[in-house]
Amino acid sequence: MTGLLVVEQMLNGLQLGVMLFLVAAGLTLVFGIMNLVNLAHGSLYMIGAYFGVAFLAWTGSFAASVALALLATLVVGMLVEVIAVRTLYERDHLDQVLATFGLILFFNELVAIVWGRAALFASVPPALGGFVELLPGLRYPVYRAVIILVGLAVALLLYVVVSRTRIGMLIRAGASNRTMVAALGVNVRLLYTVVFGFGAALAGLGGLMAGPIYTVQPGMGEELLIEVLVVIVIGGIGSIRGALVGAVVVGMVDTLGRAFLKPMLATVVSPTAADSAGPALASMLIYVFMAAVLYFRPQGLFPAVRSR
């Protein structure tokens, strides 16, 4: 086992982490500001992936398809907010879970009706194919490197928007005291719609980048959603910073666990025991980690400050 291998696995972990972050960011914003549990957030990730494939076939240009898919997912997100989600803010969490679970079923069937149940073909754009030599002897796929860069850029952008702009100020204010913000003459309804659409677009960005490496198919969002929920619980619900840290930590723990847990176990227990325990343990590692975080910091690593 060499240092290069560890570095490469850490890059893999980072890549998984930023992918999780893109979806987690929107989910945690919506939870933090609207106090809404949105299980259908994974569906918006799926919608983004489908739009990406559809617009690529239509325009033939990857850049154009990304722009159009982002815009389309933003619109879908805002429509979902106006039509379905808006009525749920005043309900309790159980109602929200039930209703948004219904949305998952709706969207899965919808894409199956529109695009069919079979997985769609989505390939890496030729310009981003191939490898880049990051260090001597360390070749990394360009596309995955681009995902890392885009994810980190989005994180930076989000930080600037939330902490340095007027809309960011409103978002933070809306999160900590909704009534006061409304009393000061801010259109909270519109603010919520914009935030929801924005979160949807982020999830859509994750989905359309995931399309070429994962499978574009109905239900592709659910597997990811579970990990994303772990991310926001670890990071602290409602906190963008927490989502970023949580996502990277979960990505790292999951990837490094899958790669190195078995060989490490083999040095402690017998190889056959490691063979059977290793994979099982690796797949539950992030949940063990979540349980540990909850035990020591029930509010998550970076809880959002709120008063209600």
Added chain:
Amino acid sequence: MRTIRSAIVLALVAALLVVQARAAEPVKIGFITSLSGPAGIIGKHMKDSVELALDHLGRKVGGLDTEIIYGDDQRKPDVGKQLADEMLKKHRVNFVSGVIWSNVMLAVAPTVTGAGTIMVGTNAGPHELAGKMCHELYFTTSWQNDQTPEAMGKYMQDQGLTDVYAMAPNYAAGKDMISGFKRYFKGKVVAEVYTKLGQQDYQAEITQLRAANPKVVFVFYPGDMGIQFLKQYAQAGLREQIPLYSVYTVDEISIPAVGDAALGNLETRYWSPDLKNEANARYVGDFKKKFGYTPTFYGAQSYDGIMLIDSAVRAVKGDLSNKKGMVAAMRKADFKSTRGRFTYNHNHHPIQNFYLLRSVKGAGGEIEMQIQKTVFENHKDAYHQDCPMKW
């Protein structure tokens, strides 16, 4: 007078009800598969094939009116078991069929056979059910899990390959696949890696694989997992470096989604769309005509499952209470299977041929699987000696 008249009316109504009940008693088949989520595409192939089988039978299985109750197991054993319970108790089905995943099958089959109902599996073939847990009321129209990788192991052994890196999802069938492979492959296995069932990203495992630098890779990644693995393997640039051999990974479900990333790959199977026999030509031809896509082995097995049930119900002339008679009829495998004629071993698992297939560019420019040669003839599974059932 009034009492007599109402008594007559009552008697008439009662008689009518009895007649109706008898005339309308249909054969009920519960069909469990995965219809939602990423594995839903496999379920669609199976469901469409069941519907085609019903069309071919004039919507009458064994000459009786037929009712099919579909259930979606969501790839979860507990959900599968609940569905089986519901089908048995609420719908009072005469047969339960289907089931893609071995872990689901291990929960469903004992529930069904334990209730005295016949189970016809049409995909999963966990070794327990072929060996110690074999049951008079349990049949399968597919295979025992180990058999297909045994054929691949045999082929790779004959090719003199060595230094194999083996990968599979971490569940009942994944373990069976690797142990079946190793039964006939005697070369060196560098590593056995088990990943989470339903995993999406294999980048960490592929990085480890490249670092281990094996000469050959052997994988079992069915359905959505196969699509992801094949793509990511190609994207990692390993397709040109390390040859990939697989079972249940390159098929009519994954090929349209991965394109050239599966071209030229080798697989072993008991069936292929280009297998030459009358029943298969009819199945594949009508399937393409009705649904507009190419069927898979998942579908062929499910079609066979309905045909097997049809043969059993016909043999007892529609007397669904005669389970002994139906079991005896099913043991003969007296129906036109899409794989051609086959026989049942004493553990109710097929004795059948296994072929080597390659994905090639077909006449229409689309990638399709073609049979290259026969690896095993009349191949029995490795667990039948453990099955105490004799007949």
